[in-house]
Amino acid sequence: MIIDTHVHLDDERYRDDFDAMITRAHEAGVESFIIPGAHPATLQRAVEICEQYSDVYFAVGVHPYDMEHMEAVDFEAYAAHPKCVAIGECGLDYFRLEGSDAEKHIEKMRQDEVFRSHIRFAKKVKKPLIVHIRDASHDAKMILLEEDAGEIGGVLHCYNADDELLSLANENFYFGIGGVVTFQNAKKLVNILHRIPQDKLLIETDGPYLTPHPHRGSRNESAYTRFIADKMAELLTLTTEEIEAITTCNAKKLFGFG
Helix, strand or coil, X not given: CEEECCCCCCCHHHHHHHHHHHHHHHHCCEEEEEECCCCHHHHHHHHHHHHHCCCEEEEECCCHHHHHHHHHCCHHXXXXXXXXXXXXXXXXXXXXXXXXXXXXXHHHHHHHHHHHHHHHHHHHHCCCEEEEEECCHHHHHHHHHHCCHHHCCEEEECCCCCHHHHXXXXXXXXXXXXXXXHCCCCHHHHHHHHHCCHHHEEECCCCCCCCCCCCCCCCCCHHXXXXXXXXXXXXXXXXXXXXXXXXXXXXXXXXXXX
16 A cells, blocks of 8 residues: 655645545555645645545645745644644745845745744644755755754655755655656656665655656646556565555654554
8 A cells, every 4th residue: 555645635636526536546555645734725625635534634834935824824723633644844945036145045044934933843743844845955954953853753755866865864854755756857866766765765746746657747646656656666676565565654654643
């Protein structure tokens, strides 16, 4: 069985065929799903889904692109929900930084502040982090270390194959592997995958984004975890069943369910 540790089931693109999509995932061997918190506007939808489906869980957090909405989220209330298993997705994203050097610096400082607030809250409620890092590996790693985030650990969502982040495996962090591993141009991830400790590997789709080959270009969904597991098995010289067992055990250990 497989756990999709990062899928945006609260996205509007799933509404028209939601039940059918969940059925396809079950038929493909997916046993559980985790909806990351990204934008406050969709959090209530995530909770509703979790209350309707016993195998769906959620996290509360605000994506770096939406950090201006932080004040709109009642973190305490969401974190107290029995289906809330993590805090995030949160982190640093420098990909879209615009303006002068001074303006970029201000934006980075604001992201730093918001990221640290997520980490401190996660430590307070004793839930792991779902960490988003894009073009900010060094700064994100330093923040995680400075805040002693290894105390609660978490997952580096959509692991970017940055060598600098590998040492976070020793700090109780896991590595989310998604559809990118099936891309022809994913040489960095393909080459570094064997260096990630197997007890720190997780499977995720990031659906509806980052659809794996051979469905690239269409909406991603949890049933496609099968292609990710197959590719990981090929690269690590394991069977797909072994990859499923390893990543499922890791997910249950990190998120504390199942």
